[in-house]
Amino acid sequence: xxxxxxxxxxxxxxxxxxxxxxxxxxxxxxxxxxxxxxxxxxxxxxxxxxxxxxxxxxxxxxxxxxxxxxxxxxxxxxxxxxxxxxxxxxxxxxxxxxxxxxxxxxxxxxxxxxxxxxxxxxxxxxxxxxxxxxxxxxxxxxxxxxxxxxxxxxxxxxxxxxxxxxxxxxxxxxxxxxxxxxxxxxxxxxxxxxxxxx
Numbered sequence: 001x002x003x004x005x006x007x008x009x010x011x012x013x014x015x016x017x018x019x020x021x022x023x024x025x026x027x028x029x030x031x032x033x034x035x036x037x038x039x040x041x042x043x044x045x046x047x048x049x050x051x052x053x054x055x056x057x058x059x060x061x062x063x064x065x066x067x068x069x070x071x072x073x074x075x076x077x078x079x080x081x082x083x084x085x086x087x088x089x090x091x092x093x094x095x096x097x098x099x100x101x102x103x104x105x106x107x108x109x110x111x112x113x114x115x116x117x118x119x120x121x122x123x124x125x126x127x128x129x130x131x132x133x134x135x136x137x138x139x140x141x142x143x144x145x146x147x148x149x150x151x152x153x154x155x156x157x158x159x160x161x162x163x164x165x166x167x168x169x170x171x172x173x174x175x176x177x178x179x180x181x182x183x184x185x186x187x188x189x190x191x192x193x194x195x196x197x198x
Contacts, residue, residue: 024044025044025045025046027044027046028046028125028126029046029123029124029125029126030043030044030046030047030050030122030123030124030125031043031044031046031047031121031122031123031124032044032047032058032121032122033111033119033120033121033122034063034119034120034122035118035119036083036117036118036119037062038062038063038064038079039060039061039062039063040058040059040060040061040062040063040066041059041119042055042059043055043058043059047122047124051066063075063079071094074092078090078106078108079108079120081108082108082109082110082117082120083110083117083120084117085110085112085117086110087107087108087109087110088106088107088108089105089106089107089108090105090106091103091104091105091106091127092104092106102126102128103126103127103128103130104124104125104126104127105124105125105127106122106123106124106125107121107122107123107124107125108120108121108122109121109122109123170198174195174196174198177195178192178195178196
């Protein structure tokens with residue numbers, strides 16, 4: 001029995017299929033199924049909409065017809081690995097029909113029956129927002145790194161200034177003292193020599 005109290009039997013199966021299609025069509029991702037001959041057996045509304053078609057217009061067609069030769073060529077290694085039973089996950093920037101592009105994460109999941117691959121599921125998720133956040137994070141990290149560098153440079157400059165200022169203060173003090181002796185006419189060569197040496 002599903003939510004609305006549907007009776008057991010054929011109605012449950014029909015309701016289950018409708019319910020499942022509703023779920024898949026409302027997933028914010030492109031969801032499709034391709035058989036081992038690379039013909040489409042299912043595409044959700046988002047999948048079909050991306051290619052400017054209806055699910056019925058995609059069903060039964062070869063994946064190359066849908067993707068076009070260039071994108072099909074790029075995806076061929078992933079498709080071949082999936083048909084060998086190895087799940088594939090990869091990122092790709094894909095063009096939008098309206099212009100521009102979006103970053104996606106594609107998952108090709110083998111459909112194995114009795115150890116044989118009968119086809120594969122395709123789930124493509126838009127990760128453009130994640131990519132924007134990653135770029136913003138990198139900018140923040142660069143700023144923090146730059147800030148840390150400037151802070152270290154400031155500390156080093158402060159240390160150098162301290163190391164230079166101490167002897168400079170002594171030199172300045174002794175120079176002032178020698179100048180004072182000379183102004184007062186107290187020329188004691190021995191005393192001036194000692195101060196100059198210091």
